Amino acid sequence: MPTNLSGRSYLKLLDFTSSDIRYLLDLSKNFKDMKRSGVPHKYLEGKNIVLLFEKTSTRTRCSFEVAGMDLGMGVTYLDPGSSQMGKKESIADTARVLGRMYDGIEYRGYKQSLVEELAANAGVPVWNGLTDEFHPTQMLADMLTIEEKFGYLKGINFTFMGDARNNMGNSLMVVCAMLGVNFTACAPKELFPAEDLVKTCKEIADKNACTITLSEDVKASCSDADVIYTDIWVSMGEPDEVWEKRIKILKPYQVNAKAMSYAKKEAIFMHCLPSFHDTKTVVGAKMAEKFGLGELEVSDEVFESKQSVVFDEAENRMHTIKAIMYATLK
Numbered sequence: 001m002p003t004n005l006s007g008r009s010y011l012k013l014l015d016f017t018s019s020d021i022r023y024l025l026d027l028s029k030n031f032k033d034m035k036r037s038g039v040p041h042k043y044l045e046g047k048n049i050v051l052l053f054e055k056t057s058t059r060t061r062c063s064f065e066v067a068g069m070d071l072g073m074g075v076t077y078l079d080p081g082s083s084q085m086g087k088k089e090s091i092a093d094t095a096r097v098l099g100r101m102y103d104g105i106e107y108r109g110y111k112q113s114l115v116e117e118l119a120a121n122a123g124v125p126v127w128n129g130l131t132d133e134f135h136p137t138q139m140l141a142d143m144l145t146i147e148e149k150f151g152y153l154k155g156i157n158f159t160f161m162g163d164a165r166n167n168m169g170n171s172l173m174v175v176c177a178m179l180g181v182n183f184t185a186c187a188p189k190e191l192f193p194a195e196d197l198v199k200t201c202k203e204i205a206d207k208n209a210c211t212i213t214l215s216e217d218v219k220a221s222c223s224d225a226d227v228i229y230t231d232i233w234v235s236m237g238e239p240d241e242v243w244e245k246r247i248k249i250l251k252p253y254q255v256n257a258k259a260m261s262y263a264k265k266e267a268i269f270m271h272c273l274p275s276f277h278d279t280k281t282v283v284g285a286k287m288a289e290k291f292g293l294g295e296l297e298v299s300d301e302v303f304e305s306k307q308s309v310v311f312d313e314a315e316n317r318m319h320t321i322k323a324i325m326y327a328t329l330k
Contacts, residue, residue: 005327009119009126027323042072047103050076054109067322095121125328135167139175140320145313154180159225168231177204184213186221222262229270256299277303
């Protein structure tokens with residue numbers, strides 16, 4: 001039976017099947033080919049979408065805006081100060097208002113329960129641009145990038161280093177399990193993913209002939225890896241006092257030349273961005289001054305190396321988000 005995602009929300013990958021995800025990846029490739037070839041694809045002309053951002057972003061906002069306009073849609077962006085959602089108006093009421101005006105709603109913010117509530121009340125597809133628990137749009141971009149570099153996904157050895165219980169660690173574990181990718185979370189034990197999610201992912205992985213591994217050993221985790229992935233150590237919205245503790249426990253898990261040397265020769269480095277690989281940002285300079293570290297989750301040497309595919313990955317956000325919106329709105 002052909003895949004049909006029309007009218008559905010895209011809140012977390014656990015709501016979908018492996019074949020659904022495969023369909024979205026193939027659709028993303030088609031849209032990327034059209035974009036690169038200059039072939040117009042205003043397939044959703046006449047529709048309108050709204051982007052609700054409680055957490056600011058570069059890649060997510062630009063990806064949704066460009067993808068929406070390429071598809072012929074009108075796009076409205078509401079930043080944290082431009083909406084009464086959750087302040088003077090409940091989430092449910094906001095959803096019911098916006099659902100009367102727009103054909104689709106994107107939400108990027110904090111609690112997963114908020115995007116779930118939006119979807120339950122909007123009456124139109126809602127897309128999760130990031131919550132504290134999951135980052136499902138990023139996952140398609142990551143998997144598309146890996147497949148472009150290696151030609152396949154099943155059997156790839158994937159290692160995530162850092163805070164493995166954040167939205168990226170959670171989401172990467174889920175998508176790897178669904179697509180037959182061997183996933184290793186390399187982190188201090190206190191930053192391992194939640195046990196219930198690990199159990200769910202192991203059950204999915206068993207069906208797809210791949211593995212889920214949790215380890216504190218950097219060398220063992222990176223050995224034979226095809227992909228080494230990391231994310232910033234402190235997420236947006238966390239208090240400044242978290243930095244000192246997080247840096248102390250995660251410093252041994254920095255992706256540097258030594259960590260990459262354990263991986264396969266053709267291994268790639270990935271990061272969802274932004275990255276603190278130097279001191280050319282306000283936060284990077286502040287951390288260098290305070291803790292004496294000019295590089296945090298990844299060394300500049302690795303970030304700027306030929307193994308780094310972070311900007312290919314960033315571009316693919318646009319193509320995969322386009323696929324998600326088209327599939328759910330067509």
